[in-house]
Amino acid sequence: xxxERTPRRRxxxxxxxxxxxxxxxxxxxxxxQIYRADELQRLALRQQFARVETEPIRGAIVDxxxxxxxVSKDVSSLYAIPGLVQDPKATAAKLAKxxxxxxxxxxxxxxxxxxxxxxxxxxxxxxxxxAVAALELPGLGFRQEPKRFYPGGRxxxxxxxxxxxxxxGLAGIEAQFxxxxxxxxGDEITMRDARGxxxxxxxGGLPAVxxxxxxxxxxxxxxxxxxxxxxxxxxxxxxxxxxxxxLDPNNGDILALAAEPSFDPxxxxxxxxxxxxxxxxxxxxxxxxxxKAIAFAGALENRLLGLGEHFDCSRGYVEIxxxxxxxxxxxxxxxxxxxxxxxxxxxxxxxxxxxPADAYYRQVRRFGFGQLTGVELPGESPGxxxxxxxxxxxxxxxxxxxxxxGVTPLQLAxxxxxxxxxxxxxxxxxxxxxxxxxxxxxxxxxxVAVRRALSAxxxxxxxxxxxxxxxxxxARVAAIxxxxxxxxxxxxxxxxxxxxxxxxxxxxxxxxAPASRPRLVALVVVDEPKGPLYHxxxxxxxxxxxxxxxxxxxxxxxxxGRTLTVEHRDLFPxxxxxxxxxxxxxxx
Amino acid sequence: xxxxxxRARQIALILVASGGFLAPFVLWVWGHLEIVKTGYDIESxxxxxxxxxxxxxSLFLERARLQSLPRIEREATKLGLAPLPLDRIVxxxxxxxxxxxxxxPIITARTVAP
Numbered sequence: 001x002x003x004e005r006t007p008r009r010r011x012x013x014x015x016x017x018x019x020x021x022x023x024x025x026x027x028x029x030x031x032x033q034i035y036r037a038d039e040l041q042r043l044a045l046r047q048q049f050a051r052v053e054t055e056p057i058r059g060a061i062v063d064x065x066x067x068x069x070x071v072s073k074d075v076s077s078l079y080a081i082p083g084l085v086q087d088p089k090a091t092a093a094k095l096a097k098x099x100x101x102x103x104x105x106x107x108x109x110x111x112x113x114x115x116x117x118x119x120x121x122x123x124x125x126x127x128x129x130x131a132v133a134a135l136e137l138p139g140l141g142f143r144q145e146p147k148r149f150y151p152g153g154r155x156x157x158x159x160x161x162x163x164x165x166x167x168x169g170l171a172g173i174e175a176q177f178x179x180x181x182x183x184x185x186g187d188e189i190t191m192r193d194a195r196g197x198x199x200x201x202x203x204g205g206l207p208a209v210x211x212x213x214x215x216x217x218x219x220x221x222x223x224x225x226x227x228x229x230x231x232x233x234x235x236x237x238x239x240x241x242x243x244x245x246x247l248d249p250n251n252g253d254i255l256a257l258a259a260e261p262s263f264d265p266x267x268x269x270x271x272x273x274x275x276x277x278x279x280x281x282x283x284x285x286x287x288x289x290x291x292k293a294i295a296f297a298g299a300l301e302n303r304l305l306g307l308g309e310h311f312d313c314s315r316g317y318v319e320i321x322x323x324x325x326x327x328x329x330x331x332x333x334x335x336x337x338x339x340x341x342x343x344x345x346x347x348x349x350x351x352x353x354x355x356p357a358d359a360y361y362r363q364v365r366r367f368g369f370g371q372l373t374g375v376e377l378p379g380e381s382p383g384x385x386x387x388x389x390x391x392x393x394x395x396x397x398x399x400x401x402x403x404x405x406g407v408t409p410l411q412l413a414x415x416x417x418x419x420x421x422x423x424x425x426x427x428x429x430x431x432x433x434x435x436x437x438x439x440x441x442x443x444x445x446x447x448v449a450v451r452r453a454l455s456a457x458x459x460x461x462x463x464x465x466x467x468x469x470x471x472x473x474x475a476r477v478a479a480i481x482x483x484x485x486x487x488x489x490x491x492x493x494x495x496x497x498x499x500x501x502x503x504x505x506x507x508x509x510x511x512x513a514p515a516s517r518p519r520l521v522a523l524v525v526v527d528e529p530k531g532p533l534y535h536x537x538x539x540x541x542x543x544x545x546x547x548x549x550x551x552x553x554x555x556x557x558x559x560x561g562r563t564l565t566v567e568h569r570d571l572f573p574x575x576x577x578x579x580x581x582x583x584x585x586x587x588x
Numbered sequence: 589x590x591x592x593x594x595r596a597r598q599i600a601l602i603l604v605a606s607g608g609f610l611a612p613f614v615l616w617v618w619g620h621l622e623i624v625k626t627g628y629d630i631e632s633x634x635x636x637x638x639x640x641x642x643x644x645x646s647l648f649l650e651r652a653r654l655q656s657l658p659r660i661e662r663e664a665t666k667l668g669l670a671p672l673p674l675d676r677i678v679x680x681x682x683x684x685x686x687x688x689x690x691x692x693p694i695i696t697a698r699t700v701a702p
Contacts, residue, residue: 057645067652067655068648068649071645071648071649072645073642073645073646073649074642074645126646149652151649151652151653151655151656152652152656152657152658153656153658153659154658155657190631191627197628197631199624199627199628199631220657224657224658224661549674550674553674553677554679556681
């Protein structure tokens, strides 16, 4: 009996085990497939799919001829997973030498085992990357990040600005046009295998959109020329600072803009905020005698000045509202032309005092003073110009010699551009166009005429007067052989502790050439030149000549040099015409 | 003899039936493996493309650095070269086919034999 039952019992036990096992499998299946399905599916997707955020490449900034001024390139950033670092002390010591950070600080960071990811150093150089990679240390890895490079170093630093670690523009053009040149980040979705290797691109990701390339009005050759000459004069006179601007008076194009002291935007953090400020547009100063032309314009426009008049400047001073203001030297009787040529303060104040306050104010405003020029650069200052209600009895006189007003160098250069071009105040243009990475046009900036600042007749009169300034006045050193230059010098006393200083000056000169058909306006301002020579005519005017002369040759307007235009198909030096010109000059 | 022939026919039938049954599965596996292999190829080519783009940008940057005017001026000074008198400069402008009125300079300064 028991022998017969044993196999059946064993069978039943086996069946029970099988059924139990099957039941467990089914229960597990129900658990996995139904109850925890969503959670497990999520985990699986996370393991199999990788979503990688991709940084866009920032658009390049190039000069008007296409030379790159700012470009981006991917570089390596070094990170660590502290839990995987075997010997934090030794690792930190080795890394410190390469990345230039204190070993102790790195060691403390590497010992933070509760952290899954820490940056060791961002945006390493290629040499640093190779050196770290050669160490083959566990727990370290690289991530690619775009970095901004300025191949010209200091060239155009105050204009270009710089970018931060996150690739965003922080100053200058980089900040102003950030949204256009930054690009749009994307994300890629890919499948990865058990080793984490990506092997299958998946649809659904968005590729990063590279930023547009920005073409500036700057000419890098002229920019270099302007920077070189400005640095030379600042060093020569041991000056505190200097500013130089080169404009095209026909369309408002800023061809060059420089400030000293300068900085290298590749290492902008090494310079102070004050050095990085673009003082050509962000800071106002008292222009001194360069403002006399504006006062003359007010008098001429209101028909309060006759060109044949004579003004008695023989006393060497003038008393207005009980205050005696001296000339820089004693003159005799001067015509308006002579007053401007010799830069007589007494004569200029006599002329300026003729213009009613409201009319004077309107004229100054028409030249764009006391308001933003509209230049596409961040932090522009409108300058300082009080309304006539706040003017004292002295204001019209002092305004005529460039006191009681604050102007930015760019405002002054634009006002002179208006005189040079026949009376039209232009909006300064810094950007020519935005181009997509493929070369298509995204946006174009056209020249903008703001308003007529003065009549063509008044402009023509002022140009003739300012030619005299250079021909036989205070700016004779600005003369260029074979080219008629017009302009005005300025030597402004600086205000120190509320009074005009006797030994601190701002020397300046603003001029344009050729006077009859101007191609360039150049302004040079030198802050606190030291030594016996501090007048604008001695310090700034020669710099304008040194800038203007080669610049005009480059533009084909110089009296010297040769310009040759060849057809599109003629490629130098295979062009017979080009060879002929070179030979001709070589034989001279 | 007859039995052996019929058994062979049965085996052939089974093989054909199994083949017919397995073929879609084999084809599916083969196709899937091809997709995976192509995926690896695409990723590998993408990586190569990234490398080449990176190299291209590096070369572009290097060219821009070499063209930097302050650098060229420094190097020229080291070689003992001096600034050219302005009357010995020839500016050659190329008149573009599309913009004959406003030729862009192609050479800014060119030295000539003294």
